[in-house]
Amino acid sequence: MSSRGAATGSTPKGPGNSSRSYDSSWDALKFRRTARPLRINKKEGRGARVSRTVKIQDLEVKGGQKKRGNLSISEKPAGPHQIPFTVVNGAGDGPTLLVNGGIDGSEYNGPAGTLRLQTELNPTEVNGTVIIVPVVNTPAFEARWVYTNPVDYRGLSGAFVREIPRGGSGHPLISYQVAKSFYDNILSKAEYRLDLHGGDIIEDLLISTMYTRFGEDPKRDDAAFALARNFGWVWIREGRPRPGAKPPYEGQPVPITMGTEAGGSGRCQSDIVDMVFKGITNVMKHLRMLRGEPDIPKKAKVYRPYHIYSERGGFFISDVRAGDMVRKGQEIGVIKNLYGDVLERITVPQPGVIHMVTSPAVYQGDALFEIGTDISEVE
Structure with a gap:
């Protein structure tokens, strides 16, 4: 991914930026970081929930079940626009974790890791609920489109609004429609989120995890860092909100989130896909959604x-x-x-x-x- 997603808090590119540009918010904001991963304290009840039926639009999934669905977005000239997803509703109690790829449609290693996750997760072995959306930005995926999509030319990360604009003709509203349906029906249900990217077609990227330290709630920031640390990769990119930037998702509640960068240049490599899959299961172990302990390096590097x-x-x-x-x-x-x-x-x-x-x-x-x-x- 380019560094554009909500998980990154990065500086956008463009002619308006200086040739050598430092993210000045680093100087203005002092940050704290917990060196050791946080652990879920069950006594605090964080993320705990009674096994129950999960409902996403017309799909209902009982505890101990795994089902596939199609998220309805809008109607296109040739028919309905839908996005495939899978719900793994575990037999045990635990948090709700969203694992999504494809916010940027031509990034592949992250989404490929979710394909394996959908087939291999056994709901009888899971505590809590996992919602898996391999590709959110399907118009961009289908067209192999960089950063935006070929319909309305908007970036999906910036299209999360409370209300879809109305009136006039002009460009279609497909990005707003995708973002609105994805947020209302899936994103808003999650307590934790893994936003998986993979380097766009024009990028070569360091294999790394990423999160944003917003500075408003240290506990949430530490929990996001713990997700990134427990994913198990050596490099961790720590972003900051740009001074004066609008709040992501127009201030709507969002899950504790981390992201990944893995590969790039339009490639999908099986070794990186395996790393993504292992990272997801590491985080699930950290959240006590799977048995066992995360298999992670003793030390990581944050930049x-x-x-x-x-x-x-x-x-x-x-x-x-x-x-x-x-x-x-x-x-x-x-x-x-x-x-x-x-x-x-x-x-x-x-x-x-x-x-x-x-x-x-x-x-x-x-x-x-x-x-x-x-x-x-x-x-």
Whole structure:
């Protein structure tokens, strides 16, 4: 995924941003982080619920059952627009966990992990409820569309509104309709959420988890970090809300959320898919939804996002790959015109790990790299 989802709290790309742009909210906001994963305290009743029937639109799933459904969105010219999902309603008590992929339609490793989850989860072994939506943004998925979709050209992450706009003709409202139905019928029912991304077609990404430290409720922030830590990957991207940014989902209640980044460039790789599946089950063990303990590394590395934007448009050639460590002042790429002349040399303003590298065709103001800076190690 690009760093655009609600789980990231990242800086958008575009010509309005400076060439070397630091997320200044890091300086304004001091943050705290729990080094060790949080554990669910059953005595507190967090997430506890009596096994009951789960109802999503016309689908009803009793405790101990697993059923498939189709979320109704709207009517298209050729027929209904629906999104496939699965509910695993466990035999035991526990929280409700939403596992979704495909907020961005051309990111694949995360959604592929949910396909395996749907077939392998046994409701008799689950405490609580798991709602699985492999691909939310189906119009973008079907068209292999980057960032938005080919119908209304909106990004789904920014389409979560309380009321769908009405009146006029113009562009269809498909993104608003998807977001509204997904929120009202599924997202609002969950206490925890795994928002699985995978690097868009034009991106190469470091395999990492991510969460946002909003700063308003330290316990919620710590719980989100605990999800990311217990997913079991070494790198954790810690985002912050941009100063002055509107609250996500227009301030509507949302689950405690973490996300993933895994792979990119339009590929789906079985080894990464296996890592995603293991990460999901790790989190379920952390939440006491499955038996056992999470299998995670003893230490993880947490970093802050820093974006480098282009000053010129042209043909971008990178000297580094996602996951490479870079030092301050190091040249890591160039932009050339189609005559081969060098227009811009890209250097590193501060040391870190390469989180994201974009593809060669760049416009002036595009994000070229995201670098993970201020790296800290946690247990």
